[in-house]
Amino acid sequence: xxxxxxxxxxxxxxxxxxxxxxxxxxxxxxxxxxxxxxxxxxxxxxxxxxxxxxxxxxxxxxxxxxxxxxxxxxxxxxxxxxxxxxxxxxxxxxxxxxxxxxxxxxxxxxxxxxxxxxxxxxxxxxxxxxxxxxxxxxxxxxxxxxxxxxxxxxxxxxxxxxxxxxxxxxxxxxxxxxxxxxxxxxxxxxxxxxxxxxxxxxxxxxxxxxxxxxxxxxxxxxxxxxxxxxxxxxxxxxxxxxxxxxxxxxxxxxxxxxxxxxxxxxxxxxxxxxxxxxxx
Amino acid sequence: xxxxxxxxxxxxxxxxxxxxxxxxxxxxxxxxxxxxxxxxxxxxxxxxxxxxxxxxxxxxxxxxxxxxxxxxxxxxxxxxxxxxxxxxxxxxxxxxxxxxxxxxxxxxxxxxxxxxxxxxxxxxxxxxxxxxxxxxxxxxxxxxxxxxxxxxxxxxxxxxxxxxxxxxxxxxxxxxxxxxxxxxxxxxxxxxxxxxxxxxxxxxxxxxxxxxxxxxxxxxxxxxxxxxxx
Amino acid sequence: xxxxxxxxxxxxxxxxxxxxxxxxxxxxxxxxxxxxxxxxxxxxxxxxxxxxxxxxxxxxxxxxxxxxxxxxxxxxxxxxxxxxxxxxxxxxxxxxxxxxxxxxxxxxxxxxxxxxxxxxxxxxxxxxxxxxxxxxxxxxxxxxxxxxxxxxxxxxxxxxxxxxxxxxxxxxxxxxxxxxxxxxxxxxxxxxxxxxxxxxxxxxxxxxxxxxxxxxxxxxxxxxxxxxxxxx
Numbered sequence: 236x237x238x239x240x241x242x243x244x245x246x247x248x249x250x251x252x253x254x255x256x257x258x259x260x261x262x263x264x265x266x267x268x269x270x271x272x273x274x275x276x277x278x279x280x281x282x283x284x285x286x287x288x289x290x291x292x293x294x295x296x297x298x299x300x301x302x303x304x305x306x307x308x309x310x311x312x313x314x315x316x317x318x319x320x321x322x323x324x325x326x327x328x329x330x331x332x333x334x335x336x337x338x339x340x341x342x343x344x345x346x347x348x349x350x351x352x353x354x355x356x357x358x359x360x361x362x363x364x365x366x367x368x369x370x371x372x373x374x375x376x377x378x379x380x381x382x383x384x385x386x387x388x389x390x391x392x393x394x395x396x397x398x399x400x401x402x403x404x405x406x407x408x409x410x411x412x413x414x415x416x417x418x419x420x421x422x423x424x425x426x427x428x429x430x431x432x433x434x435x436x437x438x439x440x441x442x443x444x445x446x447x448x449x450x451x452x453x454x455x456x457x458x459x460x461x462x463x464x465x466x467x468x469x470x471x472x473x474x475x476x477x478x479x480x481x482x483x484x485x486x487x488x489x490x491x492x493x494x495x496x497x498x499x500x501x502x503x504x505x506x507x508x509x510x511x512x513x514x515x
Numbered sequence: 516x517x518x519x520x521x522x523x524x525x526x527x528x529x530x531x532x533x534x535x536x537x538x539x540x541x542x543x544x545x546x547x548x549x550x551x552x553x554x555x556x557x558x559x560x561x562x563x564x565x566x567x568x569x570x571x572x573x574x575x576x577x578x579x580x581x582x583x584x585x586x587x588x589x590x591x592x593x594x595x596x597x598x599x600x601x602x603x604x605x606x607x608x609x610x611x612x613x614x615x616x617x618x619x620x621x622x623x624x625x626x627x628x629x630x631x632x633x634x635x636x637x638x639x640x641x642x643x644x645x646x647x648x649x650x651x652x653x654x655x656x657x658x659x660x661x662x663x664x665x666x667x668x669x670x671x672x673x674x675x676x677x678x679x680x681x682x683x684x685x686x687x688x689x690x691x692x693x694x695x696x697x698x699x700x701x702x703x704x705x706x707x708x709x710x711x712x713x714x715x716x717x718x719x720x721x722x723x724x725x726x727x728x729x730x731x732x733x734x735x736x737x738x739x740x741x742x743x744x745x
Numbered sequence: 746x747x748x749x750x751x752x753x754x755x756x757x758x759x760x761x762x763x764x765x766x767x768x769x770x771x772x773x774x775x776x777x778x779x780x781x782x783x784x785x786x787x788x789x790x791x792x793x794x795x796x797x798x799x800x801x802x803x804x805x806x807x808x809x810x811x812x813x814x815x816x817x818x819x820x821x822x823x824x825x826x827x828x829x830x831x832x833x834x835x836x837x838x839x840x841x842x843x844x845x846x847x848x849x850x851x852x853x854x855x856x857x858x859x860x861x862x863x864x865x866x867x868x869x870x871x872x873x874x875x876x877x878x879x880x881x882x883x884x885x886x887x888x889x890x891x892x893x894x895x896x897x898x899x900x901x902x903x904x905x906x907x908x909x910x911x912x913x914x915x916x917x918x919x920x921x922x923x924x925x926x927x928x929x930x931x932x933x934x935x936x937x938x939x940x941x942x943x944x945x946x947x948x949x950x951x952x953x954x955x956x957x958x959x960x961x962x963x964x965x966x967x968x969x970x971x972x973x974x975x976x977x
Contacts, residue, residue, distance in 0.1 A: 259839060259920075268939050273923070290839055290920035304828035305838050406938025413940075431940030459828060461836075567877050591877040597870060600892045613884050 257286035258466045261298075261306035263377060264404050266449070267291030269424030269493055274486050279473055285466050293404065295375040301325065301452070304459030307467040312422075312449045313377040326452035328468070330475055333483050333494040334448040337381055338426055339439040340409070341367070341418035349418065355442040356388035363389070366397040368417035370408045373400030377447070382420045385444060409435070422447060427488045448497070451475075475499070518542040519564060524573035526559060533559055536573070537719045543578075543661065545709035546688055548725065549697040552745040555714040557697040558594075558666050564695055565591050565664050577662075587614075589662040590655030594670060596647040598639040603631055603650055606639045610658050621657055628683060629653040645676025652683050663687055665696040669703065681707060701741070705729060713737050715745070748943055752950035762924070767955065770928040773841055773915065774908035777848035778856075782901055785853050789860025789900075790886050794868050804861070810854035815847075816913030822847045823917050839920040844928070847914040852904035859900030860890075867893045895967055902963055909956055929955075 266272065267289060276287045290300060294311050301309040302325045309326060311317060312334075320326045339358050341349055347365035349358040362369050371393075372379040386393055401411060405425045412419045413433035421429075426437065451471050456464040473479050475498035483496040519541045526534040534556050541547060549557045562568045563575050566582030566589065575582040577589075599606045607622045626632040629649035634642065639650060648668055655663060663684070669677040677700075684707065688694055698704050704711070704725070711728040713721040715736040721728060732738050739745045755763060792804060824830050826838040826846075837843045867889055875885055890897060912930035919926035921935065929952045936945040 264938065268935075288839065288920070288922045288925055290922060292920075302829075304833070404938050406940055409940060410937070410942075425939075429940040430944075431942055461828065461834070565877065567873075586877065587879040593873060597874040599871070599874075599888075600867075609888075610878060613878065613880055 255286065256284055256466065257288050258307040258463050258470060259305065260287050260289050260308050260310060260470070261300040262289055262291055262310040263294050263297055263312065264291045264406070265376075265378065265422045265425045266310065266312070268406065269422075269428055270488060271424070271483070271486055271494065275479070275482055278479070278482060279470060283466075283469060283473070285469065287470065293374050294377040294380075301454050304454060304462060307454055307462045307464070308470060309452045309454065310449060311377060312447050313380055314448060314450065316377075316380075317450045317452060320452060325455055325458055327455045328471065329450050329452045330471060331497050331500070332449045332451050332474055333480075333496045333498075334446060335423050335494050336440060336447050337378065337420055337445040338423050338437050339418065340412060340421050340426060340435050341438045342416040343434050343436045344416075345436075345438055347418065350438040352439060353442065355385050355439060355444045358439045359385050360389040360391060362418050363391045363393060366395065368415055369393065369398050370412045370415075370417045370419040371398060371400045372405065372408050372419075373402045374404070376404070378405060378420060378422055381445075381447070385420070388444065424488070424493045427491055427493060449494075518578065520574075520576050520579075521564075522574045522576075524563060524570040524575060526556075526563065526568075526571050532717065534563070534570075534717045538573075539712070539719060539722050541710065543693040546684065546694040546696060546707045547710045547712060548704045548708035549695060549712045549714060550701075550704060550740070551697075551714035552740060556717045557714055560712075560714060561591075561664050561666050561695060561697055565589050567591065587658075588660055589664060590652075590658070590660040592648070592651050592655050592663070592665040592668050594667045596644070596651035598642070598647055598650070600640060601638070602636050603639050603642070604635045606650055607654050607657055610654060614658060616658075625653040625657050628656075628686065630679060643676075645672045645679070648672060648676065649679060649683065652680060656683075656687060660692075662693045662695070665694070667697055667699060670699060677703065701729075713740070715740070748946045749950065751943060751947035752954075755947055755951055756954075763951075765924065766927055766929055766932055767951070769841060769926070770909060770930070770952075771955070773844045773928060774848060774905055776845045777852060777908050778901055778905040780845065781849045781853040781904060782856050785856035785904075786860050786890060786897060786901075787886055789857040790864045790890050792857070793861045793864035794885060794889065795882075807854045807857045811858055813851065813854065814913065815851055815911040816917065818851050819847050819914030819917035822850065822914070826918065838918065839922060839926060841919070841926055843918040844915040844926060847918045848908040848911070851911060851914055852908050855907055856900050856904040859903055860897055863893045863896030863900060864889050898963065898967065902960060905959070906956060909952070 262272070272289050276289070280286055290297070290306060292300070294313055294316065297309060297311050298316055298320055300306050301320070309320070310332065317329055321329050339349055339355060341347070347361045347367045349361050352358040352361055371382055399417070401408060405421055406429070408419050409421060409425070409429050410431055411417065413431050413435050416434055423440070451474060453464065453467050453471055454462045456462050480496035480498055483494050484492065486493055521537050521539055524534060524537045525532060537560070549560060551557050563570055564582065566575065566584070566586030569583050577585065599609060604622060604626070607625050611618055611621070623632070626635050629652065631646060631650055631653070634646065639647065642650060652665070652668070665684070669680055672680070681703070684694055684696070696707065708725040711721065711723060711725050712719060713728065720734045720736050721732065728737070729741070732741055736745065792800065822843065823838065825832050826835070826843055827833055828838070837846070871889065875888065880888070910930065912934050915926070915928055916931045916934065919928070919931070921927050921931045929948060933945045933948045933952070936948065
């Protein structure tokens with residue numbers, strides 16, 4: 236009997252924590268893996284006493300979680316999906332937060348001569364022409380959706396053996412690309428901090444079509460009355476504040492800046508953003 | 516008439532009849548030996564008398580109570596002793612435990628009666644055949660049943676163990692107990708039995724005092740059996 | 746640095762975050778094992794002892810469930826605990842409690858099947874004796890489970906091992922939240938996805954060592970108990 240009681244205590248100990256001040260942020264693995272949240276969120280928590288619990292999954296899953304009301308706030312990087320989310324009434328008060336960019340990664344030997352190209356879609360065309368191995372995330376993530384858009388731009392429908400859809404995250408895609416010397420599309424953040432680069436190198440970047448903006452959206456309390464709208468709004472207000480935006484710009488990996496804050500684009504001149512141009 | 520009464524008892528397994536219309540009445544006293552050739556149905560009869568199984572047809576009653584309703588008042592000892600994976604002492608304590616009793620004096624007495632005091636805290640699984648069987652009898656007796664049933668208890672044991680076990684049985688009877696024992700050992704039957712029930716091919720052929728059975732068997736089957744021809 | 750060296754360094758540095766992660770892994774998996782066993786041990790023993798309608802179907806289902814993919818269990822529990830789901834208003838999703846629930850469901854069939862395997866031979870031995878005494882069902886369960894306890898505990902350990910090693914269920918219902926629902930296996934998955942393969946392997950060695958330690962501990966307790974024969 237004592238065992239049962241101890242068990243109950245163990246379980247309820249964790250339920251008791253539900254009463255603390257925290258919000259749940261649904262975001263993407265690439266943002267989490269870049270280390271931005273480990274760096275940025277403690278600043279917010281120290282100031283406000285609000286803990287931010289990050290559930291980092293693929294873009295599609297993050298949006299689904301927010302749609303179900305299992306998160307209080309959503310931070311992803313796929314504008315069409317974000318707009319749909321708001322239009323359908325699941326989210327309110329969408330704001331720009333920051334942007335970074337995608338990069339084309341491939342083997343240093345670059346058999347498809349991607350590095351000779353300037354535009355990303357031309358780089359993709361080159362890969363298709365040479366039938367060099369290409370790893371696609373195939374998981375409806377922001378990265379994957381951008382990849383599909385780039386193929387559409389290049390006018391090519393990739394479907395032969397050289398095109399490998401793995402249905403997994405950025406890390407898994409890079410791991411595979413490293414082990415078979417393949418090309419892939421990655422976000423710069425994950426690439427910079429990736430620990431298993433092997434023979435891979437950054438071959439193409441800076442094109443407009445590789446621009447990757449991030450947006451923050453509050454989960455609509457009209458849809459889900461239980462969301463912690465006040466604390467969530469406080470977080471959203473904070474992240475577009477000057478202090479937070481400056482902190483985002485100051486975040487570096489291997490001494491390289493990863494994200495460009497753009498909540499207030501007119502102030503973009505203050506911040507130097509490598510290989511990306513501010514957009515509306 | 517008090518005591519055990521079987522009325523027209525029959526029992527089949529998978530459609531094969533094994534016991535046919537057995538009827539008898541027996542007072543609660545002394546040692547009743549159930550004799551008969553292999554496959555005659557001795558073990559089956561013992562189980563029906565105990566109450567652990569119910570007849571397909573007919574009635575088994577003890578003092579007018581149907582046997583399976585108060586089976587826990589009768590002790591049963593199997594041919595191969597079933598040993599709980601505990602110490603000897605814990606084995607003896609078990610039947611007391613499940614009836615909510617707690618009587619360490621009784622346990623010590625039983626250990627003495629079965630000459631197992633020295634082995635009390637050994638795991639029962641380490642006992643020899645004879646020791647285990649003595650423990651099984653002591654365990655069956657510890658709740659002070661009125662009746663003890665034994666199914667060929669000494670068939671795998673040496674003479675020394677057999678003697679000890681017969682002493683335990685006689686002590687039980689001297690204290691007023693009633694015994695039903697099946698056995699192949701005619702010498703043992705002659706030593707112990709007050710009454711003999713002779714079963715052959717599922718029928719009760721003879722039921723009489725032991726001396727009369729051994730000196731003057733009535734049926735040809737009994738005669739053949741005693742001659743060693745069955 | 747070799748992987749073993751890195752593993753040793755991880756342990757010796759007593760990094761607070763690592764300790765938290767290990768502590769949570771143990772807490773979730775141990776609790777799940779105990780909860781699952783509370784139901785699975787008596788039920789498994791009952792399956793071994795008694796004939797009842799649907800028994801064969803139950804046995805087939807429970808043995809098949811041992812092959813249940815953890816990620817499927819996680820998904821089902823997520824759908825139940827999500828705010829959009831039937832049990833959403835308890836707010837259990839993305840907490841250690843959800844992870845405990847998911848793992849309890851996952852290891853229940855294992856403990857059920859192994860308990861049944863442990864009790865079957867013992868029931869064959871004891872059946873005639875317990876029938877003769879007219880032992881009631883609860884007493885019969887207690888007697889058989891106690892006398893088969895070493896084999897039953899082996900089943901519990903198998904369940905615990907499965908819980909400690911799985912990642913598919915806890916990552917979905919827990920959300921792998923840093924400092925809150927991150928356990929050893931999800932950390933290894935995370936570091937792998939970041940390409941930090943050596944660190945992931947080192948963490949794997951730490952996890953393995955813990956599993957070995959716990960199994961050794963239980964084994965030692967068992968032989969200790971056997972030596973000083975419990976005479977209950």
